[in-house]
Amino acid sequence: xxxxxxxxxxxxxxxxxxxxxxxxxxxxxxxxxxxxxxxxxxxxxxxxxxxxxxxxxxxxxxxxxxxxxxxxxxxxxxxxxxxxxxxxxxxxxxxxxxxxxxxxxxxxxxxxxxxxxxxxxxxxxxxxxxxxxxxxxxxxxxxxxxxxxxxxxxxxxxxxxxxxxxxxxxxxxxxxxxxxxxxxxxxxxxxxxxxxxxxxxxxxxxxxxxxxxxxxxxxxxxxxxxxxxxxxxxxxxxxxxxxxxxxxxxxxxxxxxxxxxxxxxxxxxxxxxxxxxxxxxxxxxxxxxxxxxxxxxxxxxxxxxxxxxxxxxxxxxxxxxxxxxxxxxxxxxxxxxxxxxxxxxxxxxxxxxxxxxxxxxxxxxxxxxxxxxxxxxxxxxxxxxxxxxxxxxxxxxxxxxxxxxxxxxxxxxxxxxxxxxxxxxxxxxxxxxxxxxxxxxxxxxx
Amino acid sequence: xxxxxxxxxxxxxxxxxxxxxxxxxxxxxxxxxxxxxxxxxxxxxxxxxxxxxxxxxxxxxxxxxxxxxxxxxxxxxxxxxxxxxxxxxxxxxxxxxxxxxxxxxxxxxxxxxxxxxxxxxxxxxxxxxxxxxxxxxxxxxxxxxxxxxxxxxxxxxxxxxxxxxxxxxxxxxxxxxxxxxxxxxxxxxxxxxxxxxxxxxxxxxxxxxxxxxxxxxxxxxxxxxxxxxxxxxxxxxxxxxxxxxxxxxxxxxxxxxxxxxxxxxxxxxxxxxxxxxxxxxxxxxxxxxxxxxxxxxxxxxxxxxxxxxxxxxxxxxxxxxxxxxxxxxxxx
Numbered sequence: 093x094x095x096x097x098x099x100x101x102x103x104x105x106x107x108x109x110x111x112x113x114x115x116x117x118x119x120x121x122x123x124x125x126x127x128x129x130x131x132x133x134x135x136x137x138x139x140x141x142x143x144x145x146x147x148x149x150x151x152x153x154x155x156x157x158x159x160x161x162x163x164x165x166x167x168x169x170x171x172x173x174x175x176x177x178x179x180x181x182x183x184x185x186x187x188x189x190x191x192x193x194x195x196x197x198x199x200x201x202x203x204x205x206x207x208x209x210x211x212x213x214x215x216x217x218x219x220x221x222x223x224x225x226x227x228x229x230x231x232x233x234x235x236x237x238x239x240x241x242x243x244x245x246x247x248x249x250x251x252x253x254x255x256x257x258x259x260x261x262x263x264x265x266x267x268x269x270x271x272x273x274x275x276x277x278x279x280x281x282x283x284x285x286x287x288x289x290x291x292x293x294x295x296x297x298x299x300x301x302x303x304x305x306x307x308x309x310x311x312x313x314x315x316x317x318x319x320x321x322x323x324x325x326x327x328x329x330x331x332x333x334x335x336x337x338x339x340x341x342x343x344x345x346x347x348x349x350x351x352x353x354x355x356x357x358x359x360x361x362x363x364x365x366x367x368x369x370x371x372x373x374x375x376x377x378x379x380x381x382x383x384x385x386x387x388x389x390x391x392x393x394x395x396x397x398x399x400x401x402x403x404x405x406x407x408x409x410x411x412x413x414x415x416x417x418x419x420x421x422x423x424x425x426x427x428x429x430x431x432x433x434x435x436x437x438x439x440x441x442x443x444x445x446x447x448x449x450x451x452x453x454x455x456x457x458x459x460x461x462x463x464x465x466x467x468x469x470x471x472x473x474x475x476x477x478x479x480x481x482x483x484x485x486x487x488x489x490x491x492x493x494x495x496x497x498x499x500x501x502x503x504x505x506x507x508x509x510x511x512x513x514x515x516x517x518x519x520x521x522x523x524x525x526x527x528x529x530x531x532x533x534x535x536x537x538x
Numbered sequence: 539x540x541x542x543x544x545x546x547x548x549x550x551x552x553x554x555x556x557x558x559x560x561x562x563x564x565x566x567x568x569x570x571x572x573x574x575x576x577x578x579x580x581x582x583x584x585x586x587x588x589x590x591x592x593x594x595x596x597x598x599x600x601x602x603x604x605x606x607x608x609x610x611x612x613x614x615x616x617x618x619x620x621x622x623x624x625x626x627x628x629x630x631x632x633x634x635x636x637x638x639x640x641x642x643x644x645x646x647x648x649x650x651x652x653x654x655x656x657x658x659x660x661x662x663x664x665x666x667x668x669x670x671x672x673x674x675x676x677x678x679x680x681x682x683x684x685x686x687x688x689x690x691x692x693x694x695x696x697x698x699x700x701x702x703x704x705x706x707x708x709x710x711x712x713x714x715x716x717x718x719x720x721x722x723x724x725x726x727x728x729x730x731x732x733x734x735x736x737x738x739x740x741x742x743x744x745x746x747x748x749x750x751x752x753x754x755x756x757x758x759x760x761x762x763x764x765x766x767x768x769x770x771x772x773x774x775x776x777x778x779x780x781x782x783x784x785x786x787x788x789x790x791x792x793x794x795x796x797x798x799x800x801x802x803x804x805x806x807x808x809x810x811x812x813x814x815x816x817x818x819x820x821x822x823x824x825x826x827x828x829x830x831x832x833x834x835x836x837x838x839x840x841x842x843x844x845x846x847x848x849x850x851x852x853x854x855x856x857x858x859x860x861x862x863x864x865x866x867x868x869x870x
Contacts, residue, residue, distance in 0.1 A: 311845055337844050342800075342803070342804050343847075344598065344602075344804050344805055344808060345594070345835070346844075347591070347595075347598065348835070348836045348840040348844045351587065351590060351594065351836075352840055368796050368804075371704060378722070379713060379721060379722035381713060381715070396702075398701050402703060402704035402706070402796070536713075
């Protein structure tokens with residue numbers, strides 16, 4: 093009877109109690125204001141003013157409160173783990189890039205100074221400014237949200253402080269011709285491009301032709317941008333667009349969409365949907381008895397844990413993109429060991445976001461050591477010369493090496509497939525833990 | 539494990555030819571369609587596809603009709619537009635979900651309970667909120683039901699989290715195929731249920747004393763009161779029945795539609811279009827209009843392009859308002 097609270101009649105107060113109710117509201121408001129102030133001051137007091145000589149201060153901006161707070165806390169834990177490894181507080185697994193520490197800085201320790209952007213680009217910029225001017229950080233990292241990374245890195249650019257971004261995937265961030273901005277994670281365009289490379293690889297493996305694709309994307313900015321890129325890549329790589337649909341997001345039925353795709357009979361569907369539409373479209377495919385050979389989902393709704401939970405076996409064999417997957421630990425002992433450290437310290441497994449946050453700090457520490465100095469210019473120069481091999485990372489990348497725009501040109505995404513209720517890595521083939529199930533088995537034969 | 543060892547696994551189950559894309563079996567006409575990159579507008583049409591699209595449109599249209607019937611009833615009886623109607627649908631869906639999750643009662647079996655519960659919600663909403671704004675200016679009435687919408691959504695989010703839920707296995711699941719036409723059993727049962735409920739409502743309004751009293755209040759409140767009909771009771775009844783209809787629609791679609799706090803917003807816009815097209819206050823009108831809107835949305839979406847399906851439906855709203863403001867069966 094969990095309905096009860098929604099429908100109980102509010103208690104009627106006697107007429108005389110009206111002023112007192114008003115007073116109560118006033119009191120409540122005052123208390124709320126007081127709490128907010130205290131909370132804000134609390135954040136301010138959080139920062140220890142001590143500036144030891146052998147301490148290298150790095151500013152880290154994450155959403156530590158607000159809607160994305162749970163993610164922010166994970167990112168913070170990962171960054172702290174990386175710092176602990178760099179500072180040799182925790183013995184590092186051999187080969188890990190952060191494990192070297194800072195020998196060229198005479199064993200100095202890095203200290204992470206955290207800023208909280210609350211998911212707000214303005215706050216992100218203010219925090220970046222505070223960290224640079226009053227905390228005197230030598231470099232900044234963060235900020236998870238692409239739009240916050242955009243504003244915070246603008247501040248860093250103005251002050252001439254290196255900004256290393258580990259987890260924001262909007263392609264435009266490295267198209268701004270910034271001098272002080274570096275990004276280790278691959279961006280969205282690369283993920284979309286990966287699917288075409290994957291299809292080429294699958295053609296070679298299977299001998300099937302997978303040239304006819306249906307583009308099925310939602311019609312907000314994300315879906316539109318994705319469609320544009322997919323059309324461009326299809327033309328360049330000689331794929332045929334059998335059907336192109338930008339459907340209205342949050343719709344009541346998808347039969348017209350699926351019917352059109354069914355009529356076009358593509359070998360592959362590339363779909364970008366948020367959760368509700370992802371579920372509804374899968375239901376509609378099943379209702380109309382349609383399946384392509386492969387359904388390539390562009391992250392989002394299809395990667396939501398709710399999707400797997402609610403769809404059950406009807407969600408099986410969907411293929412999606414990821415930046416990281418825990419099954420990589422089966423393949424790479426380094427990932428397993430570092431994940432165990434994370435487990436021990438914070439009680440959670442790494443995920444795509446925290447693994448990238450960890451890597452961001454590791455790359456920054458590597459540059460600091462090679463710079464042998466805490467001067468921004470020296471750090472920037474060292475970042476530009478970064479060349480970390482795949483073997484030193486917990487990412488499925490080919491390494492870290494920045495191009496002229498500051499983008500890591502060795503970053504790659506992975507392609508995962510739902511198998512047995514979870515996503516497993518199926519591509520690139522050399523990091524795969526399971527073979528691709530191809531083509532998708534029919535609905536009634538599962 | 540590396541490189542070449544990873545290739546392709548054969549599917550665990552062999553593909554049935556009928557369901558593999560481009561396969562033989564039940565869609566030979568589809569196979570002959572050329573997938574040409576230049577084909578941007580207008581999908582190729584065959585009799586089979588036309589029939590399939592019409593059936594899909596009819597099925598969703600009947601659901602639209604059931605949602606709109608409750609909305610139009612409330613408006614017809616007391617001239618109040620209920621913006622929280624989509625939230626009644628949402629509550630109906632959650633009622634089914636919890637009946638299933640907590641007591642393992644199938645949504646279809648739980649329908650009478652869902653209807654009763656939502657009837658109670660409707661009456662309580664009337665008694666606590668609507669009764670107080672009966673004589674208020676229209677703007678206050680709009681804001682009251684609008685506020686109610688936000689409140690109900692907020693409560694749903696607070697108590698049941700913003701997650702998307704599904705009822706994993708209902709009594710009705712799987713597909714039905716009639717020759718080349720295929721549809722899901724849940725959708726079919728939902729549409730049948732919608733016809734049944736709307737039919738029952740029509741019978742109630744036209745064949746029972748209580749229903750006739752409700753109709754009388756809708757036609758002329760003052761005169762009905764003079765005839766000894768208790769207006770307050772009739773209003774509460776209208777809200778109860780209206781909410782129950784939305785709740786039943788929610789219960790019926792809960793077998794195949796994701797359940798989440800904002801789900802009402804997906805349906806409410808279309809429900810308004812249906813009410814306008816059918817004529818404010820006309821149950822029969824809403825029923826016909828629901829079917830028309832469903833057919834136009836699915837068929838138009840298929841022919842012109844799914845990106846335009848909402849635009850097509852809303853253009854229909856504009857045209858009706860311009861050409862025949864009272865709708866198909868509305869009173870002038």
